[in-house]
Amino acid sequence: MELGDIQGLVLSGYARQPIARYFFLRFDGGDARGFVGAILNRVSSAAQAERDDPRRLNIAFTATGLRGLGFAPPVLLRFPREFVEGMADPERARRLGDLGPDAPEHWELGGSDRTRLDALVFSYGRTPDELDDETERLEEVFARHGIEASSEDAFLPPDGREHFGFSGARSNPRFSRFSLRRDPNPFDPRVPPGEFVLGYKNARRERARGAEVPVKQSTRELPPLVGSRRGMDFGRNGSYLAFRKLEQDVPGFVRFLAEQGPRAFPDDPAASARLAASIVGRWPNGAPLVLAPDGEPGHPEPSNAFGYRDIDPKGHRCPLGAHVRRANPRDGLGADGAASLERMRSVRLLRRGRLYGPRFDPNAPTNGPRGLLFLALCSNLAGQFEFVQESLLENPKLDGLHGERDPLVGRPDQGLADRDEYLSIQAEPYARRIPLERFVRVRGGAYLFLPGMKALGYLAEP
Amino acid sequence: MPASRRKTESVLFPIAPGREGAVRGALDQARGRLHELFSRATTLHFARFVVLPPAGPDGKPSLLLETTFDGDEAAHLAELWALAGAELARVLVACDGFPASAKLLDFQRAVEKRRAVSAGFEGPDPRLTVTRIQQQARLRDAVEAVLARDRSLLATRSPGDILAHVQGELRAALPAESDGEGRDVSALPGDENRVIALVSLFSLLVASMVHDFADFVTRLWHEPPGTTGTESAPERERAPVPSLPSRSVQRAFTHRAALKQGAFRRRALRRALAWLTRHQASSGDVANPVARVHSLRWLITADGQLLFTAQHDGSIRARLAEFGAMARAVIGLVWSSTRASPWTTAGGSVVPSLERLSLVAEAHELSPAFVYSAYPMLTVGDLADNAEISELLRGEPSAGRGERLLELV
Numbered sequence: 001m002e003l004g005d006i007q008g009l010v011l012s013g014y015a016r017q018p019i020a021r022y023f024f025l026r027f028d029g030g031d032a033r034g035f036v037g038a039i040l041n042r043v044s045s046a047a048q049a050e051r052d053d054p055r056r057l058n059i060a061f062t063a064t065g066l067r068g069l070g071f072a073p074p075v076l077l078r079f080p081r082e083f084v085e086g087m088a089d090p091e092r093a094r095r096l097g098d099l100g101p102d103a104p105e106h107w108e109l110g111g112s113d114r115t116r117l118d119a120l121v122f123s124y125g126r127t128p129d130e131l132d133d134e135t136e137r138l139e140e141v142f143a144r145h146g147i148e149a150s151s152e153d154a155f156l157p158p159d160g161r162e163h164f165g166f167s168g169a170r171s172n173p174r175f176s177r178f179s180l181r182r183d184p185n186p187f188d189p190r191v192p193p194g195e196f197v198l199g200y201k202n203a204r205r206e207r208a209r210g211a212e213v214p215v216k217q218s219t220r221e222l223p224p225l226v227g228s229r230r231g232m233d234f235g236r237n238g239s240y241l242a243f244r245k246l247e248q249d250v251p252g253f254v255r256f257l258a259e260q261g262p263r264a265f266p267d268d269p270a271a272s273a274r275l276a277a278s279i280v281g282r283w284p285n286g287a288p289l290v291l292a293p294d295g296e297p298g299h300p301e302p303s304n305a306f307g308y309r310d311i312d313p314k315g316h317r318c319p320l321g322a323h324v325r326r327a328n329p330r331d332g333l334g335a336d337g338a339a340s341l342e343r344m345r346s347v348r349l350l351r352r353g354r355l356y357g358p359r360f361d362p363n364a365p366t367n368g369p370r371g372l373l374f375l376a377l378c379s380n381l382a383g384q385f386e387f388v389q390e391s392l393l394e395n396p397k398l399d400g401l402h403g404e405r406d407p408l409v410g411r412p413d414q415g416l417a418d419r420d421e422y423l424s425i426q427a428e429p430y431a432r433r434i435p436l437e438r439f440v441r442v443r444g445g446a447y448l449f450l451p452g453m454k455a456l457g458y459l460a461e462p
Numbered sequence: 463m464p465a466s467r468r469k470t471e472s473v474l475f476p477i478a479p480g481r482e483g484a485v486r487g488a489l490d491q492a493r494g495r496l497h498e499l500f501s502r503a504t505t506l507h508f509a510r511f512v513v514l515p516p517a518g519p520d521g522k523p524s525l526l527l528e529t530t531f532d533g534d535e536a537a538h539l540a541e542l543w544a545l546a547g548a549e550l551a552r553v554l555v556a557c558d559g560f561p562a563s564a565k566l567l568d569f570q571r572a573v574e575k576r577r578a579v580s581a582g583f584e585g586p587d588p589r590l591t592v593t594r595i596q597q598q599a600r601l602r603d604a605v606e607a608v609l610a611r612d613r614s615l616l617a618t619r620s621p622g623d624i625l626a627h628v629q630g631e632l633r634a635a636l637p638a639e640s641d642g643e644g645r646d647v648s649a650l651p652g653d654e655n656r657v658i659a660l661v662s663l664f665s666l667l668v669a670s671m672v673h674d675f676a677d678f679v680t681r682l683w684h685e686p687p688g689t690t691g692t693e694s695a696p697e698r699e700r701a702p703v704p705s706l707p708s709r710s711v712q713r714a715f716t717h718r719a720a721l722k723q724g725a726f727r728r729r730a731l732r733r734a735l736a737w738l739t740r741h742q743a744s745s746g747d748v749a750n751p752v753a754r755v756h757s758l759r760w761l762i763t764a765d766g767q768l769l770f771t772a773q774h775d776g777s778i779r780a781r782l783a784e785f786g787a788m789a790r791a792v793i794g795l796v797w798s799s800t801r802a803s804p805w806t807t808a809g810g811s812v813v814p815s816l817e818r819l820s821l822v823a824e825a826h827e828l829s830p831a832f833v834y835s836a837y838p839m840l841t842v843g844d845l846a847d848n849a850e851i852s853e854l855l856r857g858e859p860s861a862g863r864g865e866r867l868l869e870l871v
Contacts, residue, residue: 081824091829095777382777383820391776396711397841402606402871429621430868433610 001046001193001200005237005452008044009058009122010197010377011175013352017056017124018156019131020354022373023138023149024109025119027068030146032118036069037460038141039121045453055134056124059456060241060448062086062110065118069459071213078211079449082381083240087445088112095386097394097410102442109245109444117446120243121149152245154354154373163248163360163370164276164408164439167286171304171328173348185305187330189345195384196350196377199236203346208379210235213458220457237452239377242349242385245444246409247371250360253439264425264434270295275434278425279407281322289318290325307331309340315426320399322423323408326392332399347387349376371443381447409440468507468588470530471538472580472761472771473573475557477513477523484556485513485525489831492549499546500834505531505538507592508757508773511553511832512716517767525557526716528771530584530757532591536570543569581735582759582771585842590849592836598848599840604635605851606871621864628867629855636855711841712756714833715778717770719800719826721762728762731799735760754781754842760796768800775841778827782820797822 003011014020027035036059044056061069063076063084076084085092088104088111098104104111123138125131135151142149162168176190194202198210212231216222223232253276261272268274273296277283283296290312291303309331312318318325328344331337357370378384392398393406404410407423421438424431451459477485489511500506507530514524531538543550543566550569554560561568608631609616609624616624721728754775761769774781840848847870854867 382824387777395776396839397775397843400869402602402844403839429617429619429624430609430613430871432613 001197002237002452004045004047005454006046006197007058007239007450007453008046008056009352009375009450010239010350011046013156013172014056014124015156017054017126018158019126019128020122020124020154021131021135021151022154023121023123023142023151024117025065025121025142026116026148027065027118028148030148032065032068032145032147033070033460033462035141035145035147036456038145039138040456040460042137043453043456054126055130056122057134058122058450059119060122060243060450061119061459062117062446062448064116066449066459068118070462075211075213078213080240080381082386083447083449086110087242087244087447092386095390095394097389097405098442098445104445107245107442107444110243110446111444115444117448120241120446120448152356152373154356156354157359161284162355162372163250163357164253164280165284165360166276166280166282167284168353171324172351186341187307188304189341191345191348194379195346195348196239196379198238198379199233202379203342210238216458216461218457218461220461221454222458222461223452223454232458234451234455234458236455238455239350239379239450240381240385241448241450242374242376242378242381243444243446243448244374244442245356245371246374247369247441247443249439249441250370252437254360254362256437256439260434264432278319278322278434279423281318281324288324289322293317307337307341309337315399315424315431316428319423319425321401321404321407323393323406326395326398326406327388329392329399347384349378349384349388351376371440377450407436468530468532468584468590468757469535470528470580470582470584470757470759471535471573472578472759472769473527473576474514474578474763475525475527475554475560475572475576477525477556478558479516479522481556482513482515482523485553486831488553488556489513492553493832496546496549496832497834499549500542501836502545503541503836504593505533505541505591506834507531507836508714509832509834510714510716510771510830512771512828512830514718514767514769514828517718517720517763517765521765524763525554526769526771528759530773539570539573540566578761578763580759580761581732581739582757583739585756585845587845587849590845595837595840595845595848598852599837599844601632601635601855602848602851602871604632605855605867608632609871620861621868622859622861623864625854625864625867626859629859632855636852711775712835712838713774713776713778714830714835715770715772715774715781715823716828716830717823717826718767718828719797719822721766721768721800727799728766731768731796732762735762735796756842768796773835775843778820778823782823 008014039057039059042057043059044053063079063086066079067073067076082092087093087096087098088107090104093099093104107115109115110117121138123131123134125134139149141147160167171188173188173191173195175193175196192201192203194200194206194208198208200208202208211234212227213223213234215225215230215232223234223236225231226233257272257276261268261275264275264278265271273284277289277296281290282288283292285296287297287299288303288306290308291306293316307330308318308325313332314320315325325332328348329340330344331340333340333343352375353372354375355370356373358367360370361367376385394410396403396405398404401424404422404424421436422433423436424433500509509529510526512526512528514526516523529538529542547564547566547569551560551564554564554569554572555562560572564572605628608628612627612631616627619627721731756773756775758772758774759770761771763769772778772781837845851867851870854863854870857863
C-alpha cells in the first residue's frame, strides 16, 4: 500500500492521541482552495515516519465541499450517487431510518442548507494544550481564508467504554494485504485493503475504483494519469466516510434497564445487566453473550473468534435481534454459513468514532448532551455503510424476526406501526417480547470523501 | 370459480413537451389522497407513476402508470376510477389527449390505446389476492398478540397444546378456505415452449453477437483506444423521490436504458422476454430462488428503450446479487442489449460482474413520482409464512404443527 499517500486516519484510530477536536466547515464565499493549500502540510499520512508525531490532522470533504473547490457538476457525477446526493437526501434518509425526530431537518449538522457541511477537519492530540495550540493555528487559517467553522470536542475514554458502559469497537476489521491467506479466525477474517481504500482489491477481488477528474498541471505531486492520460485518478488512496452524530440518552437507558430488567428476567438477580447485554449482544467488558450466556466473565480480553450458526442458531444465548448480532451476523446471514462469512467480509466498516459530552455520573444524572461522533470508513458507501444500516440494523425481517429493528440504534416505525417496538428474547417454548424505548437519536450526519495526499494537492491547485 | 391470477398492466401516456412539470406537480398534489384512496381498493397490489424524461434530443416525455392487480382488468380499472377517478383525471389531464372532464369510459379507452406490452412475472405465488394477503397478515398479528398475552399461561405447555389454545382463541378470526384460485394452465411448459425457449435465446445471442461485433469493429476503426464502445459512464436521471411509506420493507425500482441498434436484435429480445415470462409462470425457475421479488417487468417502448420495473424487498443491490447468482447469463444477455451495458457479447461474455451490474442499474434508475403498495411492510417471505400460519391454524393440532407455528411467529 502507498502509505505516504493515504491519510493516517485510515490505518490508525490514533489511540495515542486520545483527545480530539472536530471542525465542521462551510466554504460560503471563502477561499476554499487557498485553505486546503494552507493546511496541506499539516495533514497526517499513514507513513511510518509520521507515526511519532504528537499531533495528527486529517480532512474530508462532502460533495458540496468538492463543488466549492471547483468540481463542476459533470465531474461530481463520476462520484457514487450516494455521495453526491448526501446522507440527508430524503430517499436516503428513509433507507437509513432517519425519520421523525431523527429526520435531517432536525439535525444540528448536515441536515439542511442551514446546517450544511462542506468539510470536516479532525484534529487529534495527546494533551489539551497540544490540541489548543493546533486549534489556534487552524482558526488563524480559517479566518485568513474566510472559512466558517464550528467545532466539537471528542475523546477516547480511558476505560475504553462508551457512554452506555460497553467496551467499544471490539471487532473492528483488520487489514490483510494478502486476501487469499488462511486466516486464524475464520469468524472475523482479515479484510483486504480495497474494502476501505480505493485503488486496491476488495474482498470480491475487484479493484475499488475512484472518480476520474480533469488533468491539472502542478509542481506538486498529483494523482496518477488514467484513461489514456485524459484524466487523473482522484480517488486513489482515498476512502469514503460516513459521519453521524448520535446522541445517547444514558439516564433513560439506566432507568429503562431498572424497570424492564426484572420483568424480562424475573429469576435473575442481575436482571438489568442481563437485559442490557441482551440488547447489545455483549457484556459490558466486551465478552460476547453467545460465548458467555450465564454472566459476565472476568477475563479482560474476550475472544472475538466465534460464529452464531453452530453455537446458537435459535438465539437462545444471544437474541437474534441483538445489536452486535445484527451489525455483524458473521456466519448467521442466510442459509449458508460460509457464504455469510464471505458476504460479511465485503460489508465491513472501519470505525473511527469518538465520544463527546460528559461521562455519565449516576449521582448527577442530567449533566448535558453526550453521545458518539460516529465515523465509518469504507470504499463503497452504498454497499457497506448503507447495507449495514438498511439491510442489517434497520431490517425488520432479519434472521426470521418480524417487525423488529436494532434495539439500540434502530428507529421505530413512523406512522406505519400498529404495534410497539420490541426486542424478542428467544426462549422455550417461544420468544418473550420486551417493549423498547429509544436511547439514541441522530443529531447530524454526512457522507464525506477522505482524499489521498496527492488528491489533496490536486484540490489545492487552481 | 374462475382462476384469479395477479397481473400487471403498464400504460405509457405521452406528455406534451414542456408539460412534465405540470404532471409532476399534479402527482405531488394528489399523492396523499391517492395513497388513501388506493388503500381502499380490493384488487390493487401495487401501483406506480414514473415520469419518463425524453430519451434523446428528439424524444418525448411520457408517464408510466403501472398497476399490479387481481382478476379481471376491466373490473380493476372500474374500481380504480370509482375510488380515485377525480385524482387520476387531475394527473392524466396533463398528458396528451386526455379529456378535461373524463369519465370511466375515457379512462378505459386511454388505457386501451396506450397499453404497453410487458414481460415479467409476479412473485412466487401469484394466486394470492390482496384481500387474502391482508387477512393472513391480520391473523398473524392476532396470533402474536395471543401468544404475548398468554405467555405465563402457555410457558409450560407443549407446542401442540399451544396451537390448540391459539386455535380456540382465534377460531372466529380465521379467513375462509382457499379462494379456489387455480394455476394458469395455459402457461404450463411443453415441448413447444422448450423449442421456443431455445430459438428465442439462441436468436438473441446470435443477434447480439453479430451486432456487437459490428459495433466493436466500427469503434476500433473510428474511436481512439481506451473507449469501451458503450455508455460506460452514463448520465444519471434524477428526480426527487417521493416513495413508499417511510418504513416500508418493499422498494420500487425503475430502470431505463436505450436499446442497441438492430431490428433483429429487438425482435429476438422481445421473444426471449416473452419466453422468460411463460417459463417463469409455469416453472418458477427464475424468480423463486430470489424469493424477494413481488413483481418484475420488462417493457420495450416504441422509441427503443428497455424499461425495467421491480417491486422487491430490501435493497436493489441485494436483489441484483441474487439475480446475478441465479440467472446472471440470462439477465446479462437481456441487459447487454442496451446501451447502458458496458458489456458486449463480442468479447465472448455476457456475464457482468455484480459491481458493474449494480453501478449501471443504479446509474440509470428513474425515481418514481408515486409508488403504492397494499402491504408495504410485508416481504415475500412474510406472505409465505402468513399463508402457512393460516393453514396451520385450520388443521388438527399436533406437536409437529405446533412446533412449526412457534418457529414461524
